Amino acid sequence: MPLEKLDQSLQQEIEALQSEGRAKAPERIIVDYIPPRGDRGPRYKLKGAEQEFIRMNSNSYLSLSNHPALIEAADEATKKFGVGPGAVRFIDGTFHYHVELEDRIARFVNKPTAKIFNSAYTANCGLAFAISNKQTYWIGDELNHNSIIRAMRIAGVPRENKAIYRHNNMDELKKCLDNVPEGIERVVIIFDGIFSMRGDYAPIDQIVKIAEPYHERFKDGVITAVDDSHGIGAYGATGRGTAEYTGAQPDIIVGTFGKAFGVNGGFIAASPTVIEAVRQKADTYIYTNPLSVADCAAAIKAIDIADSEEGQERLRHLHARIKQFREGIEALGLESIPGPHPVVPLLVRDTKKTHEMVNRLYDKGVLVVGLTFPVVPKGDETIRFQINAAHTEADVDYVLSVLAEFRK
Ligand SMILES: Cc1ncc(COP(=O)(O)O)c(C=O)c1O
Known part of the structure; x- marks a missing residue:
């Protein structure tokens, strides 16, 4: 059957998104990677653009994606076992790399056990499938990631079994707990550790208390x-x-291998029984092929490096660059949200100016993300910068020199 009728309806929906300013821009395509040279970090070439770009919008905080040891580990695993697992985990799609990665990440985050997923997105969905029942009540921060919000819906959590507190507002969290309805047997407080658009963190110590x-x-x-x-x-x-x-230990930790570790995939780390419930009940774990052995081998190596002197040196360098960038934008009289995380939001507070700055940075070879209404409330228009361990002092100085054109 031709798709014309469906296409017509979908086209209208897409146009509505465009007119509301919520449509995604066309995707830029990376066509080349240029390794670090001298005092310059890596650069990227984009299809249709002449200049080389610094990526200031990558989540690869430790910059391990191009690390030779990760590439070698992925190669070795692939040469031995091939590129795909051939089946889901419970139908003999489990390779020793999957289990080793689960042990390795559990140790890293200080939990007894873990299960890996294709992404943190599917891990959040899996967590909701595994631990939610009719008597479960979910309480979340208003700025929680889309995957947590979606997970509630996919797991069929009814509206009356959910409450939201204003961002990091501990008084409201307490009120939510006070107002849990009769008949509830299990309460889950779920929140982002770092809020990805702002770079601020959840006070886990206070939440636990x-x-x-x-x-x-x-x-x-x-x-x-x-x-x-x-x-x-x-x-x-x-x-x-x-x-x-924060010096605190939440009961369950969800995370990704696709950001600081520079690979791909997600995980849930918790008690052995929670993890067995995940294995038995999480549809996004059960009915889908797992990560490739290459992803697993690379992720194991990434965690090993993060845990080594080399990893600590990368963290030190990262923190030095974050400090340099934050001090630089402060000296230019530009506004940010303070904190030591590599996500550094630059609050522009004006849509036109945000677009102007993002375009100027692009022309000068700097990739960033501009966030304007309705993605953020009016007046909170922001440019999100993300520092990573491959940025050099000269790279950060260069980006600051472009921003100097917009000094207050
Ligand atoms: C809090 C949070 N959870 C989950 C994700 C998704 O991670 P993944 O790419 O592993 O699905 C993101 C990334 O955008 C995130 O910020």
Whole structure:
């Protein structure tokens, strides 16, 4: 049957998104990677553009994607076992690399066990499938990532079993706990560790403390679950994430191998029984092929490096560049949200100016993301910069020199 009728309807929906300013721009295509030279970090070439670009919009905080040891590990695993697993995990699609990665990430985040997923997105969905039932009540931060919000819907959590508190507002979190309806047996407080658009963090120490007195009230207790996709590998003294930074231990940790570790894939780390429930009940784990052995071998190597002196040196360099960039934009009289995370938001507070700055940075070979209404509220228009361990001092100075044109 021709798709014309469907195409027509979809076209109208796409045009509505465009007129509301919510449509995604066409995707730019990376066609070349130019390794670091002298005092310059890596550069990228885009299809249709002459200039070379610094990526200031990559989540690869430790800059491990092009690390020779990761590439070699991925090559070795591929040569032995091939490029794809050939089946889902429970139908003999489990290779020793999958299990080793689960052990390795569990150790890294200080949990007894973990299960890996194709992404943190599907991990959040898997968590909701595994631990939600009719008597479960979910409480979340208003700025939680789309995957957490979607996970609730996919797992069929009804509206009356959910509550949202204003961003990092601990008084409201407490009110949400006070207002949990009768008949609820299990409460899950779920939040991003690092909020990806702002670079600020959830005060896990306070959340755990607020939750504690309520634990006895519910048959299965109050469970704290953090999605620390932007924190793990990049945040805290040794890169163990927001839990380390706040000195607290949430019950469940969700994360990704696709950001600081520079590979791909996600995970849930928790008690052995929660993880067995994930294996038995999480559809996004059960009914889909797992990561390739290449991804797993590279991710294991990435965690090993993050845990080594080399990783600590990368973290030190990253923190020095974050400090340099933050001090630089402050000296230019530009506004940001303070904090030591590699996500550095530049608050422009004007749509036209945001577009102007993003375009100027692009012309000068700097890739960033501009966030304007309705993605952010009017007046909060922002340019998101992301520093990574491959940026050099000269790279950061260069980006600051472009921003100097917009000094206050
Ligand atoms: C908090 C959070 N969770 C999940 C994700 C998705 O990660 P992945 O690419 O591994 O699905 C992101 C990335 O954008 C994120 O910021």
